[in-house]
Amino acid sequence: MTLVSELPGRFCSIAAALEVVGDRWSLLAVREVSFGHHRFGEILEGTGAPRDRLSARLKALVEAEVLERRQYSEAPPRFDYHLTPAGKDLLPVLRSLMAWGDRWAVETPPVTLLHHDHELAPTTVCGTCGEKVHGADVHRRSNTPTA
Template sequence: MKHRALDEVYCSVARTWSVLGDRWTMLVLREAFAGTSRFDSFQSKLEIGRTLLSERLNRLVEEGIFDRVRYSEKPERFEYKLTRKGLDLYPVLLALMEWGDRYKVEDPPVRLFHKACGEEADPHLVCSHCAEPVAYGDLRAEYAPGAW
């Protein structure tokens, strides 16, 4: 199956991966969550080619993850602002970061602190009803007709 064809599969993971599943997209999102919004800033922080970055940003705009907002008319310049859909990817980024901290680096490069209490935070997935932590084996899946 071609990578781009994943958006045709009746599977939430496959369709999400068709948008996020290349090596630069999550890094662009990481920078956006860190406050980067302008093309030149993305390019310098990521050390990515202009064409590749332009393709990734355009795809994220097409998907409704970023809004492209003009901030200068002469010369014409744009910022990329996370939409609600984009902000909803924050837990995905946190999960990837947590996994990377556990398995890919000895000393995590970033520590997170909860603004409300000031303490170091270890975000995790919880049940929306009882607030208990959720891990593999704690959930039961019921498949819709036609899924997989």
């Protein structure tokens, strides 16, 4: 896993997160695993990724502890992929990215997959107080101690 201190430029958790999942095939692989497609062939079919790139991304996601490999056959040895707690924490990000893409990146959303008795509209809610969070409510605070 890349440490934030190794990244050039300003200290930023977004930059650190992008080092782990910031390419197309990584997030699409996480999407496929979240849909229940655990085997390499299923993930390959769902993403459309080149085989070698998907293999490299899955290996990197396992090393970053976003996915875990589980053996499902001993002879021959075969493995499938499952979300770790870190991978499950990416699911709201994927839902938000999908909503953004539906609104801004395509003319007609290709598929509506997210339902909760109605179409799900992702939003940010404070985990402490439960209030809806708006952009103007969020301010940057440095964790760097001042002298």
